[in-house]
Amino acid sequence: xxxxxxxxxxxxxxxxxxxxxxxxxxxxxxxxxxxxxxxxxxxxxxxxxxxxxxxxxxxxxxxxxxxxxxxxxxxxxxxxxxxxxxxxxxxxxxxxxxxxxxxxxxxxxxxxxxxxxxxxxxxxxxxxxxxxxxxxxxxxxxxxxxxxxxxxxxxxxxxxxxxxxxxxxxxxxxxxxxxxxxxxxxxxxxxxxxxxxxxxxxxxxxxxxxxxxxxxxxxxxxxxxxxxxxxxxxxxxxxxxxxxxxxxxxxxxxxxxxxxxxxxxxxxxxxxxxxxxxxxxxxxxxxxxxxxxxxxxxxxxxxxxxxxxxxxxxxxxxxxxxxxxxxxxxxxxxxxxxxxxxxxxxxxxxxxxxxxxxxxxxxxxxxxxxxxx
Amino acid sequence: xxxxxxxxxxxxxxxxxxxxxxxxxxxxxxxxxxxxxxxxxxxxxxxxxxxxxxxxxxxxxxxxxxxxxxxxxxxxxxxxxxxxxxxxxxxxxxxxxxxxxxxxxxxxxxxxxxxxxxxxxxxxxxxxxxxxxxxxxxxxxxxxxxxxxxxxxxxxxxxxxxxxxxxxxxxxxxxxxxxxxxxxxxxxxxxxxxxxxxxxxxxxxxxxxxxxxxxxxxxxxxxxxxxxxxxxxxxxxxxxxxxxxxxxxxxxxxxxxxxxxxxxxxxxxxxxxxxxxxxxxxxxxxxxxxxxxxxxxxxxxxxxxxxxxxxxxxxxxxxxxxxxxxxxxxxxxxxxxxxxxxxxxxxxxxxxxxxxxxxxxxxxxxxxxxxxx
Numbered sequence: 001x002x003x004x005x006x007x008x009x010x011x012x013x014x015x016x017x018x019x020x021x022x023x024x025x026x027x028x029x030x031x032x033x034x035x036x037x038x039x040x041x042x043x044x045x046x047x048x049x050x051x052x053x054x055x056x057x058x059x060x061x062x063x064x065x066x067x068x069x070x071x072x073x074x075x076x077x078x079x080x081x082x083x084x085x086x087x088x089x090x091x092x093x094x095x096x097x098x099x100x101x102x103x104x105x106x107x108x109x110x111x112x113x114x115x116x117x118x119x120x121x122x123x124x125x126x127x128x129x130x131x132x133x134x135x136x137x138x139x140x141x142x143x144x145x146x147x148x149x150x151x152x153x154x155x156x157x158x159x160x161x162x163x164x165x166x167x168x169x170x171x172x173x174x175x176x177x178x179x180x181x182x183x184x185x186x187x188x189x190x191x192x193x194x195x196x197x198x199x200x201x202x203x204x205x206x207x208x209x210x211x212x213x214x215x216x217x218x219x220x221x222x223x224x225x226x227x228x229x230x231x232x233x234x235x236x237x238x239x240x241x242x243x244x245x246x247x248x249x250x251x252x253x254x255x256x257x258x259x260x261x262x263x264x265x266x267x268x269x270x271x272x273x274x275x276x277x278x279x280x281x282x283x284x285x286x287x288x289x290x291x292x293x294x295x296x297x298x299x300x301x302x303x304x305x306x307x308x309x310x311x312x313x314x315x316x317x318x319x320x321x322x323x324x325x326x327x328x329x330x331x332x333x334x335x336x337x338x339x340x341x342x343x344x345x346x347x348x349x350x351x352x353x354x355x356x357x358x359x360x361x362x363x364x365x366x367x368x369x370x371x372x373x
Numbered sequence: 374x375x376x377x378x379x380x381x382x383x384x385x386x387x388x389x390x391x392x393x394x395x396x397x398x399x400x401x402x403x404x405x406x407x408x409x410x411x412x413x414x415x416x417x418x419x420x421x422x423x424x425x426x427x428x429x430x431x432x433x434x435x436x437x438x439x440x441x442x443x444x445x446x447x448x449x450x451x452x453x454x455x456x457x458x459x460x461x462x463x464x465x466x467x468x469x470x471x472x473x474x475x476x477x478x479x480x481x482x483x484x485x486x487x488x489x490x491x492x493x494x495x496x497x498x499x500x501x502x503x504x505x506x507x508x509x510x511x512x513x514x515x516x517x518x519x520x521x522x523x524x525x526x527x528x529x530x531x532x533x534x535x536x537x538x539x540x541x542x543x544x545x546x547x548x549x550x551x552x553x554x555x556x557x558x559x560x561x562x563x564x565x566x567x568x569x570x571x572x573x574x575x576x577x578x579x580x581x582x583x584x585x586x587x588x589x590x591x592x593x594x595x596x597x598x599x600x601x602x603x604x605x606x607x608x609x610x611x612x613x614x615x616x617x618x619x620x621x622x623x624x625x626x627x628x629x630x631x632x633x634x635x636x637x638x639x640x641x642x643x644x645x646x647x648x649x650x651x652x653x654x655x656x657x658x659x660x661x662x663x664x665x666x667x668x669x670x671x672x673x674x675x676x677x678x679x680x681x682x683x684x685x686x687x688x689x690x691x692x693x694x695x696x697x698x699x700x701x702x703x704x705x706x707x708x709x710x711x712x713x714x715x716x717x718x719x720x721x722x723x724x725x726x727x728x729x730x731x732x733x734x735x736x737x738x739x740x741x742x743x744x745x746x
Contacts, residue, residue, distance in 0.1 A: 083456075090525060097702065231377070
């Protein structure tokens with residue numbers, strides 16, 4: 001037997017920047033990130049709603065820097081997170097004949113940045129790209145890591161890659177034009193980080209909820225919320241970019257929710273399904289004596305005050321058990337279920353039983369009724 | 374402006390082993406590579422022709438280790454290097470409900486290992502896989518690196534990823550059942566390595582060509598050829614696994630050939646198109662005084678003796694110039710064209726002109742006529 005061992009390290013490096021008014025020509029952050037050069041071609045893949053709202057500004061920005069920009073509006077949203085959308089993005093990149101190292105730019109929500117990231121990771125085995133998230137979920141969650149993905153065969157993000165953008169530009173101004181429901185949707189991920197690892201973030205949201213929502217995060221408290229969330233998120237992600245470690249605190253709220261979100265067939269937004277999962281997980285933690293009941297109730301109440309669902313007709317014991325079984329397959333045969341041990345800290349459990357889940361679903365219903373949520 | 378920098382290193386590590394009779398139950402290399410455990414499920418994606426020839430042996434092997442193996446035969450060959458084949462592999466993996474870290478095994482030629490590698494890299498953002506190349510190109514070239522790919526929109530390997538197998542098992546016994554044309558096809562890649570970086574490998578082939586072909590590489594000289602080729606290949610690949618450096622010696626013969634291969638619409642095998650490209654590149658090198666004329670002729674003669682084409686009706690000045698333009702787009706706007714400076718060494722040129730290519734095509738025709746090849 002002759003054998004050879006190949007062992008190498010790939011460096012992955014990217015920058016996440018919070019900036020202000022990214023489409024104002026006075027701000028050259030995007031021009032630098034996308035390496036604008038007068039006369040060069042650049043591709044911009046833009047959520048079609050973002051294009052309606054900000055497309056004029058984007059074209060002026062491109063024109064200002066004398067770049068030959070092609071803006072391709074794409075329908076996004078969960079139902080469009082498909083193979084066909086990815087192939088369409090290949091075609092858009094292909095029709096431009098750009099050089100291998102010229103970055104493309106994606107401006108949109110988490111679904112669009114996920115699918116464009118996937119297409120970019122594959123086109124010529126990797127085309128650099130710049131992410132400009134326009135939703136709150138994008139700003140604090142989907143937009144800042146290196147995961148890309150699309151749904152396949154009824155499974156959320158079954159197909160995807162780890163592929164870092166060259167830069168991520170976070171501009172809270174996009175949140176201004178976001179429907180309130182999507183703000184609440186994004187808040188679910190911030191509340192998640194608060195419950196699981198940052199009590200101060202939880203308190204910040206708890207104390208300023210009205211102002212955060214009313215200002216659409218365009219306020220000093222909004223900036224603080226974004227910065228604390230991105231901080232918490234990146235601290236978790238950076239030591240586990242490729243998810244070699246499958247015990248991930250940031251998976252809190254993501255044990256039962258993938259199936260729930262998919263079964264709801266678009267009725268539940270990602271953060272809404274996560275909120276139901278978090279409420280159930282807090283009750284599970286309470287039932288085990290891991291989380292004090294006061295904290296369980298405070299968490300459920302904050303989710304409800306944020307306008308998020310904390311129970312759902314699809315969240316039955318049967319569906320939750322099936323959801324857990326699916327999640328276990330993604331976690332190498334283990335539950336690795338993060339449960340809070342109080343607000344701001346957590347542990348992992350490996351032995352949730354169907355009976356325990358059924359009791360928790362029942363208990364959650366009782367809480368919801370008694371709270372008159 | 375608040376900003377965060379994420380910088381991490383991903384370790385990539387895999388083993389390439391030359392082994393003997395990999396489907397003989399007495400050899401547990403595959404069982405260990407695919408982490409066989411009695412009663413566990415494993416997926417085997419197998420070229421349908423390999424399945425016809427060796428499928429019985431494979432099933433006995435699986436049975437011997439008491440694994441619940443599912444063998445999926447797949448039609449391969451360049452025309453099947455498509456999106457649909459990749460989606461079919463997703464479906465095959467999906468129907469098995471295997472755990473995230475259970476490896477799948479691909480047994481087949483370079484095209485199949487490329488598309489299964491692509492599918493594996495994407496399924497759950499990475500499913501481990503074991504490669505068992507069954508063609509000579511697979512054994513010494515496509516099979517030993519980390520590139521995966523599929524064709525798209527008439528472009529070879531336009532879509533792909535870098536994704537290391539967990540292990541590669543090289544078994545020359547598969548070559549025994551290979552049609553002679555495919556042996557010649559694989560030899561092109563060995564001759565390439567000989568011309569560009571290993572004079573001793575060139576001499577080995579030159580001195581033992583008949584025996585190498587007649588024994589289908591199942592001989593001590595065949596083993597030596599494989600070991601020297603894999604050695605040379607891995608030494609080039611290992612310091613540039615992700616092709617950050619676009620000046621790659623192993624791209625010799627791959628400047629004009631991708632277009633040629635695609636235009637020939639299946640008439641030319643990969644190594645055959647590479648042979649035409651190498652012959653032309655040697656003439657280009659000779660024309661510049663980089664390569665002594667004796668070496669140019671010796672190289673062309675060896676290719677021809679190996680039964681490889683050294684000229685082709687599609688290899689016109691126009692098509693070669695267009696091919697170069699396409700290659701330049703893959704090399705970040707540069708030609709980075711490897712040209713030999715003698716047998717066993719090479720340099721890169723950046724300034725090939727259309728006129729120079731036209732002269733070389735003409736000169737190559739003259740050589741071919743005078744050699745009565």
